[in-house]
Amino acid sequence: MAEQTVLKLDRVSKSFARIERDEITYALGETSLEMRSGEFVSIVGASGCGKSTILRLIAGLIVPTMGAVTVNGQPVDGPDPSRGMVFQKPTLFPWLTVEKNISFSLRIQKKLDGSAEKVERMLRLIGLEEFRDDYPAQLSGGMAQRVALARSLISEPGILLLDEPLGALDAFTRMNMQDEILGMWQGSQQLVIMVTHDVDEAIYMGTRVIVMEARPGRVRAEIPVELDYPRNRSSAQFVGYRNQILEMLHYGAKES
């Protein structure tokens, strides 16, 4: 994890063939992006703008129609634990305890050396040591999402992909989790890429906000957020960023 990771999307586009009608959906138009270790990139946009598609391309869950996704020059070929992903639904395996869910990735890769200590550290990190033997059905939404985070982080991924990870949580849990995720990121050299539809969240967390537009999905603007952490949601600069982005998304105050 010490080495610098450079992620490049080189003129990537993605289209899906619709099954029911003889139609092609252009999910993502030609897009080029570059991100590197230590960045926290937020991607905002209305639904259907291809923001999740970008994450899934980087994760390797889907293959680009044109162009290439590369990590340190190596093309992405299928999913890999070095690119961890957390989904909007926690997708914890309900038949495994919290502890087994967290260690899933290590067990599957047969990296069992020191796995007990790693699991221990993760449980401490998310503050759920007492719940190690519980099953996901017993956890609250916020707890489940913390476990999902730990499950990805245990492989020490250089790139962490967050696909609206806080979308299903209540407002208070959400704000707490934002700070927790920021804390985890600040303690590492990771590249975190987070998709969200919450403009405030994007500005509060990101070092850079990528604003996307729909039909076809494309990048409208890249806005570096030059504010120190922890950020004040009601400061003038913060509100300035918010207005700028909302305007780009056509939700800005209309001039009469």
Add this chain to the structure above:
Amino acid sequence: MLNKGQSGRSGNRLVDMRLQGNRPGDADAAGRLTREQLQLLEQRKKTPAQRAMDFVITLLPMLCCLIAVLEYLLVPDRYDNDAPERYLVLLVLPAVIYAVFWAVSLSRLKSTSRLYQRLRYKAPLYAAVFLLLAVFDFATLKTGYLTQPFIPWVNSIINAAIGDWQYLGISTLYTLRLLFLGYFSGVAAGLITGIACGYSQKVRYWVDPIIRILGPIPTATWVPLVMILAASLFGGSVFIVALGTWFAVTIASMTGIANIDRSYFEAARTLGAKGSQLVFRVAIPQAMPSILQGMTQGMSSACVSLMVAEMLGVEAGLGWYITWAKAWAMYNRLFAAIVVICLVFNAVTKSLNLFKKRVLRWQEGMVK
């Protein structure tokens, strides 16, 4: 900190006071309520009349046992009855065990309140069983209202079971052997085809029509054919038992795998799972509830085809014992075999349920 402790303690005293109004029981040392205490607090208080009624009801099984014993001893027998004391043991032993539990539950110790509630719940059922036994004995041994010798009285069934225990035991072992061999090979084959069908479109294309056409035919239908074709009678009967199980498990695991939530696969793949790991670590565990349901269905189908196979062709096992006893008009042995079948199949189903509970303890609602 101090404040908290005090308020906790005084709150606890309140609880104790209310509990004394009902059945007593102290909250544990930590001051937490047990589940029964909580129930007692929340339910409406029982009137003295209701509590007296509960007490009488818990007495009923012993009373009814007494009635059954008196009926057996005092009404004159119409038929010869060997070793009459055996039925008495069967009657009195459970009643004595019940009486012991009953006495313990009255001791008003903390942990016995739940036992008392349980006894109160079960008492009418136990009482009815004793009454039924008394009526049955009256209608058979005492009067012959139920035609003799086709419906033997309980003591003669006991005598038959004890007198013929070796033969009955061997038959039971044969039945169990056939059941387990057939059942487990059926489950194994069913898992393989079911999971393959659920996973691969190609396999399903070829297997699905076979299941659709052959599935609705009851497996017992094949018995005569298999008896002729099979190289060995035993192999044939294993096949018959396995067939029904195979069918049930195949369908269940196929639907189980086909209905899997795709997002679990994506999550597993980003965590590094590939190929067969996706099958064994994600697909099968997730389809497990469905698979186990198929296994339960398969068990009942296996039991049915087992009996049919034994009655029609196989010359061993409890099914064969029943036809044999019928042929020699030994109806008490026939009934003894039926009782053993009831016990065996109950035990098998019960252990399967325990297994199911253990494997599926992660499911919502199953989780404590």
